[in-house]
Amino acid sequence: MRRLFSPTRLRALLVKESIQMRRDRLTFAMMLAVPLVQLLLFGFAINTDPRELPAALVAPTQDRFTRSMVSALELTGYYRFIAPDATADAAERMIARGDVSFVVTVPSDFGRRIERGDPAQILIEADATDPSVASGAISTLSTVAASALAREAGVTPPQPAVEIVVHRRYNPEGITQYNIVPALLGVILQLTMVMMTSMALTRETERGTMENLLSMPATPLEIMLGKVLPYLVVGAVQVVVVLLAARVIFGVPLIGSLALILGGVLLFVLALVILGYVISTVSRTQMQAMQVTFFFFLPSLMLSGFMFPYRGMPQWAQWLGEIFPLTHFLRLIRSVMLKGADAATVADSLAALTAFVLVFALMALLRFRRTLD
């Protein structure tokens, strides 16, 4: 009476499986709630044609022609002037740091030349590290000047009147790899570091060695460092491999200081391994640790500016993105590698990463259960 398929047996298996599914509360909640949260979050946050990108205006003479150019640019929907009266130096720092995506420079003789009917130029420098960000904004430029001046001067386009010069800074050829490869370093480090250390304590608990470890004289700080420091070495190997590949295989320029990059990477990896450790102090099983890691991983990919332009997201999503170490690391590595930013320029990112290290370490030490309670 051996049949290949028995409904009774299948039923027994299904019943058992669904009971187990319901018992594992965390998994069950994650299966139901997480897709919904992510759908809403990403659905509203992600925008592949970013608009209202931050821009700085360098215009020594703020005359009516300048103003009409600015309002014409804003009317395209792509530009939002957050620094309408910047000096050239300040604007340079802002674009290097990634605070603005564009710097619009209107020369001081712009108005005079228009009035005289001489050809005039304005300069738009676009941060082209992410080629997709700049392209939309640049594509509208051809019609902007004409319409702006038509309205202002009341004349039909003064024959070859205004030329808009576009500089695609940092990545003039618009090579996607320049943007993606340095960022991949962050993503790869995040995946391995957080996942490995998130198992650190749950593995001890599951194998029953935690009880023994706790019965011996080791302090929570020692246990944490003992767990996370070995992964710094793994991280170091990854860093070397990715940076070499970026240079040799993908030809990504390394303009800034290598020491600064390595310093930033060290802070980032420290933040990650300690974050993983925090996860392992709140998880009961390795399975849970994995789930929490992935729950953290996906939004950080989406909202950090890795997959989609950070500046293209709505303000609330940008604020949310700030809670991920990856966001700050991407800013830092892109600024330093591609734009040659110095330590002062990326000081905010360095400070943010340092803050993550300290906050995560504090959380880990507070969460660590010195007893089996």
Added chain:
Amino acid sequence: MSDPAISVTGLTKRFGTRTVVDDVTLEVAKGEILGFLGPNGSGKTTTIRMMCGLLEPDEGKGQVLGLDILRQRNAIKRRVGYMTQKFSFYEDLTIEENLRFVAGLYGMKPARAVVRDTLADLGLTTRKGQLAGSLSGGWKQRLALAACVMHKPDLLMLDEPTAGVDPKARREFWDEIHRLAVGGLTVLVSTHYMDEAERCHRIAYISYGKLIAQGTVGEVVRDAALTTMVLTGPRVAEAAQQLRGASGVDQVAPFGNTLHVVGRDGAALRATVAIVAEATGCRAEASETSLEDVFIQLMGQATDNMA
């Protein structure tokens, strides 16, 4: 007499609404081997964990080696050796690596020499490179014990150390425990085995979280005040059937061809047994009450708070 090694009063531990350890008061003298007995789930492990600083008691207080169990957990950890019920060294480390790890955590110096001596004592020098996970149950137990006493603790807590270990290894294990106790070490060992209980200086019996008997084996048996009769004959199975639930009979347990009958009311038991023995043609005689009889009796009397 000097201060006791363990002196705890009113230890209580609750997990949710369930009281797992209920008002346990216990004293263990220095150099004494105390057997900690009780059925599964009676709170033995929880009590031990509270005393070695791994769990925080909800109520109660006490001292271990003169150190406060609530406030001086770290100091206690340095002077206590705790052997967990389940093998809890690293199975993916070799024997030597495990010992090195322990030596390092306790800051033993010179670690290399301590580990070498321990390996030699264990007779594992030639197998030091073997993964701990590949050892048999008996060897794992010996390794765990060696690792627990390597830092020369003043108190050893062993949680069911001989579960799943063969009789010869158990015998050797107990010989070792006695050797250590002679050297001044205090030992608290939990067990299910009656023969092991009899090798302890004193025993404490815990059931459903409550400590219900303690003393030497003789004292515990005497305090239980049970009467035991042994029946022999060809029809003991029939006799057993008649005796179960009969007046004065609390326990009926076949042992091979004999039948042990135990009861609290001696006179009633003797009367009942005499009648049944007569009817079934068995021979009945008085016998010593064993520790096991006492424990079965205690288990039956304790109120079940797990239901």
